[in-house]
Amino acid sequence: AQSVTQPDIHITVSEGASLELRCNYSYGATPYLFWYVQSPGQGLQLLLKYFSGDTLVQGIKGFEAEFKRSQSSFNLRKPSVHWSDAAEYFCAVPHNNNDMRFGAGTRLTVKP
Amino acid sequence: NAGVTQTPKFQVLKTGQSMTLQCAQDMNHEYMSWYRQDPGMGLRLIHYSVGAGITDQGEVPNGYNVSRSTTEDFPLRLLSAAPSQTSVYFCASSYRAGANTGELFFGEGSRLTVL
Numbered sequence: 001a002q003s004v005t006q007p008d009i010h011i012t013v014s015e016g017a018s019l020e021l022r023c024n025y026s027y028g029a030t031p032y033l034f035w036y037v038q039s040p041g042q043g044l045q046l047l048l049k050y051f052s053g054d055t056l057v058q059g060i061k062g063f064e065a066e067f068k069r070s071q072s073s074f075n076l077r078k079p080s081v082h083w084s085d086a087a088e089y090f091c092a093v094p095h096n097n098n099d100m101r102f103g104a105g106t107r108l109t110v111k112p
Numbered sequence: 113n114a115g116v117t118q119t120p121k122f123q124v125l126k127t128g129q130s131m132t133l134q135c136a137q138d139m140n141h142e143y144m145s146w147y148r149q150d151p152g153m154g155l156r157l158i159h160y161s162v163g164a165g166i167t168d169q170g171e172v173p174n175g176y177n178v179s180r181s182t183t184e185d186f187p188l189r190l191l192s193a194a195p196s197q198t199s200v201y202f203c204a205s206s207y208r209a210g211a212n213t214g215e216l217f218f219g220e221g222s223r224l225t226v227l
Contacts, residue, residue: 009152036216043116043202043218044155090154098143098162099170100216102154 002027004074004091006103013081014111021076021106023065023091033074034092034100035065044090050074061085086110114138118203118219125193125226133188133222135203141217143206144186148172148199149221155202161186193226200224 005024013019025031032051036044048059055067065076074091091103119134137144145160157170161180175197177189186205190197200223204216 041220043220044204044216045218046215049215095171098145098160098168099157100155102147102156104152104154 002031002093002095003101004033004093004103006089006091006106008106009104010107010109012109012111015083016080019076019078019081019085019108021089021091021108023074023076023103024072025074025091025093026072027093030069031093033065033067035059035063035074035076036090036092036102037061038088038090038105040087047076047089081108081110083110083112116203116205116217116219118201118222120222121220122223123225125190125224127193127195127226129193131190131193131224133190133201133203133224135186135188135219136184137186137203137205137217138184139205139207139217140183141205141207142183143208144180145170145204145216146176146178146186146188147202147204149202150199158188158201190224193224195226198224198226 003026034049035047038044047063048057050057050067058064088105088107090105092100095101116137146158147155149155156172159178161167167178200221202221203219
């Protein structure tokens with residue numbers, strides 16, 4: 001079954017520092033991959049998605065992610081974190097046509 | 113734009129009580145779904161619908177019931193609440209049938225506590 005693993009439960013970075021959130025997927029073929037963000041008390045919002053083609057995808061809010069088949073990874077990056085980026089981040093992969101499987105999430109804390 | 117609207121935002125139930133979580137979307141989306149979010153487990157699919165009159169089970173359907181009489185509404189019913197159903201529930205929709213065809217739009221969530 002398709003699944004994703006987010007190894008880091010909680011990450012703390014200083015404002016202005018770079019950020020990388022890890023996501024590893026389990027899938028035989030090239031998967032569709034997604035990153036969502038959940039701000040406190042809110043629903044999830046799509047940051048970016050990978051379907052095929054260019055392995056570096058750009059998303060909203062200055063985020064990007066790189067698909068690496070050799071490492072089964074789809075890590076999320078941002079060059080300079082802002083305090084408003086504090087949130088929980090979820091990697092996701094479709095399990096089948098109608099079931100999106102989410103990772104356990106990584107909570108990001110931004111230090112001033 | 114209202115997007116996906118869930119009510120109520122908070123609810124406390126006693127074991128054995130029943131209730132309905134409401135979900136409505138105004139984007140004319142074909143696909144609607146219910147997820148539950150539990151600490152350390154991400155989101156898990158309860159039930160989904162690919163159009164009016166069509167529903168199916170997700171990963172964790174036991175104890176829940178759904179119906180889809182209109183494109184806009186997708187209520188989730190708890191038949192006999194149990195403490196294990198204490199969770200945050202999210203309704204999500206997508207413009208095409210299928211969770212993998214693009215973006216899921218989420219409501220703000222409904223926090224349910226079962227005592």
